[in-house]
Amino acid sequence: MLDIISSEFFQRALIGGLLIGVTGPLMGMFLVLRRLSMIGDTLAHVTIAGVALGFLLGVYPLAMGIVFALLGAVAIEKLRKAYKTYAELSIAVIMSGGVALASLFFTLGMSFNANVTNYLFGSIYTLNSTDLTVVGVVTAIVIIFMLIFFKEMFMLTFDEDAAAVNGLPVRWLNLAVTVLTALVISAAIKIVGALLVSALLTIPVATSLLVARGFKQAVITSVLVAEFAVVAGLLTAGIWNLAPGATIVLLLIAVLILTLVIRRGVKV
Amino acid sequence: MNTIDTCHEQVISLEHVGFGYEGQQVFQDVNFTVYERDFVGVIGTNGAGKTTLLRLLVGLLRPSSGEVKLFGTPIQRFKEWERIGYVPQKNSFNPLFPATVMEVVQSGMYNRSRLFRRLTKEDINQSKDALRAMRIEDLAHKRIGQLSGGQQQRVFLARAMVNKPELLILDEPTVGIDAQTQKEFFNLLQHLHEHHHMTFIMVSHDLDLVNSWLGSDPKGTCGKLNFYVKHSHNVECVEPDLTHGVLS
Ligand SMILES: [Zn+2]
Ligand SMILES: [Zn+2]
Numbered sequence: 001m002l003d004i005i006s007s008e009f010f011q012r013a014l015i016g017g018l019l020i021g022v023t024g025p026l027m028g029m030f031l032v033l034r035r036l037s038m039i040g041d042t043l044a045h046v047t048i049a050g051v052a053l054g055f056l057l058g059v060y061p062l063a064m065g066i067v068f069a070l071l072g073a074v075a076i077e078k079l080r081k082a083y084k085t086y087a088e089l090s091i092a093v094i095m096s097g098g099v100a101l102a103s104l105f106f107t108l109g110m111s112f113n114a115n116v117t118n119y120l121f122g123s124i125y126t127l128n129s130t131d132l133t134v135v136g137v138v139t140a141i142v143i144i145f146m147l148i149f150f151k152e153m154f155m156l157t158f159d160e161d162a163a164a165v166n167g168l169p170v171r172w173l174n175l176a177v178t179v180l181t182a183l184v185i186s187a188a189i190k191i192v193g194a195l196l197v198s199a200l201l202t203i204p205v206a207t208s209l210l211v212a213r214g215f216k217q218a219v220i221t222s223v224l225v226a227e228f229a230v231v232a233g234l235l236t237a238g239i240w241n242l243a244p245g246a247t248i249v250l251l252l253i254a255v256l257i258l259t260l261v262i263r264r265g266v267k268v
Numbered sequence: 269m270n271t272i273d274t275c276h277e278q279v280i281s282l283e284h285v286g287f288g289y290e291g292q293q294v295f296q297d298v299n300f301t302v303y304e305r306d307f308v309g310v311i312g313t314n315g316a317g318k319t320t321l322l323r324l325l326v327g328l329l330r331p332s333s334g335e336v337k338l339f340g341t342p343i344q345r346f347k348e349w350e351r352i353g354y355v356p357q358k359n360s361f362n363p364l365f366p367a368t369v370m371e372v373v374q375s376g377m378y379n380r381s382r383l384f385r386r387l388t389k390e391d392i393n394q395s396k397d398a399l400r401a402m403r404i405e406d407l408a409h410k411r412i413g414q415l416s417g418g419q420q421q422r423v424f425l426a427r428a429m430v431n432k433p434e435l436l437i438l439d440e441p442t443v444g445i446d447a448q449t450q451k452e453f454f455n456l457l458q459h460l461h462e463h464h465h466m467t468f469i470m471v472s473h474d475l476d477l478v479n480s481w482l483g484s485d486p487k488g489t490c491g492k493l494n495f496y497v498k499h500s501h502n503v504e505c506v507e508p509d510l511t512h513g514v515l516s
Contacts, residue, residue, distance in 0.1 A: 033362065033365060033366075148384065151374075151375070151378045151382075151387075152378055152383065154367070154371065154375060154378070155375045155378045158361065158365060158367055158372065158375060159356060159361060159375075161323075161326075161328065161354070161356060162354050162356060162375070162376075162427075163378075164326070164327070164328050165326045165327075165328070165349065165352060165354040165437075166349050166350075166354075166376075166378060166379035166380065167347065167349035167379050167380035167381075168378065168379065168380060168383070169380075169383075208366070209364060209366055212366045213366065213368055213409065213410065213411040214366060214367060214368035214370075214371050214409070214411070215366050215367045215368070215371050216371070217366065218366035
């Protein structure tokens with residue numbers, strides 16, 4: 001068992017998981033509070049299309065995934081402007097576009113389907129140093145952005161009109177949220193898998209909303225919950241040979257349920 | 269007309285403003301000026317364009333014709349947003365939002381001039397003053413969704429007042445608030461109008477309330493909206509603490 005933990009692939013997995021455990025809930029907080037959680041799922045599907053095209057063309061799949069996610073992010077913003085009152089409509093359009101493209105690329109390149117599965121369900125142990133560098137750079141970008149614009153992001157999320165009246169660059173910040181989410185999703189996709197990545201963005205936030213009074217408190221709580229699930233999930237999965245991404249997500253759900261039960265217990 | 273029009277500077281001016289939305293003309297050739305120390309009540313039924321007007325005034329929407337000026341500057345070049353305070357409709361936020369009263373009040377200071385800057389000690393003291401002025405300092409660390417409607421309204425007023433604005437814009441501030449709290453709130457607004465260097469625009473659907481306070485003779489119109497105006501020349505209070513206005 002110690003063999004696994006001290007192995008290089010496990011340590012890479014742990015570092016990658018810890019980094020995504022910070023950025024996932026951080027971006028998730030801004031999406032969930034503005035009722036945009038579906039964007040995470042949508043961008044994950046678009047990323048998969050990019051990854052599949054990457055395999056088809058023989059280029060670094062994650063790079064192609066990031067390009068697709070960014071294009072998807074811009075398209076969502078554009079459509080959201082066109083259908084102001086139907087935000088979910090633009091999301092549905094992009095989501096189905098992503099799935100359609102992905103399945104098209106799948107059928108074109110039968111041979112790489114096994115590799116794409118790594119990105120669909122996550123394959124944290126196959127994280128190579130290039131993947132880890134991508135995750136590291138994305139994490140650095142997100143953290144630097146948040147250090148600079150945290151207070152403006154709070155204002156935007158809490159009351160977009162007031163943010164605009166205060167002269168904040170609302171449009172620019174909105175675009176930044178979508179773009180950063182695209183980066184985080186595509187970087188996280190090999191770690192937890194496209195099908196589960198939005199869980200890492202939303203479930204820690206859902207848990208933190210049950211306990212936190214303030215915004216800073218909520219952000220910190222959600223990151224701690226995610227980090228706990230990443231570490232405990234990787235260890236559990238390593239020891240019992242389970243799927244790591246799925247184990248992490250199930251742990252997140254367990255923490256959420258436990259928090260709900262404890263809160264109810266306290267109230268009654 | 270003339271004395272009122274010239275004794276104070278212009279705060280907002282609408283010059284031949286027109287606005288259309290999805291092919292429908294909402295306003296046409298609106299001309300109206302708000303002067304310093306005016307209290308303007310904007311009255312109209314739902315759908316008469318109250319929100320549209322407010323959004324035009326704060327630059328969230330662009331007029332399709334004409335010009336909006338704030339403090340004499342065309343709105344597209346206006347930068348001094350800290351001179352304007354904004355109180356939104358009470359039910360415009362998600363009650364589960366994790367934000368403490370202190371966090372909300374401080375956010376009033378997050379404007380263009382404080383981009384790339386942390387709040388200073390002075391800023392933080394100023395936000396504490398705003399809490400005290402609204403007598404909500406005991407609630408500073410509560411989650412805003414847990415407060416009563418009247419308390420939430422004071423939080424938003426404190427947020428708007430934190431920069432000591434010269435113009436306060438209120439969007440249906442009393443929707444969903446009990447009569448007693450409403451009365452206290454209007455006493456405070458009335459005091460601020462009569463004795464402080466401030467100008468007000470308040471959107472409301474409550475005609476009786478506005479008439480009893482601002483008179484029943486509209487000074488201007490904007491589509492189906494009516495503007496009721498009262499001007500003040502009373503001596504100004506210099507006390508920074510506003511609790512005297514709540515108590516009086
Ligand atoms: Zn005057
Ligand atoms: Zn006074």
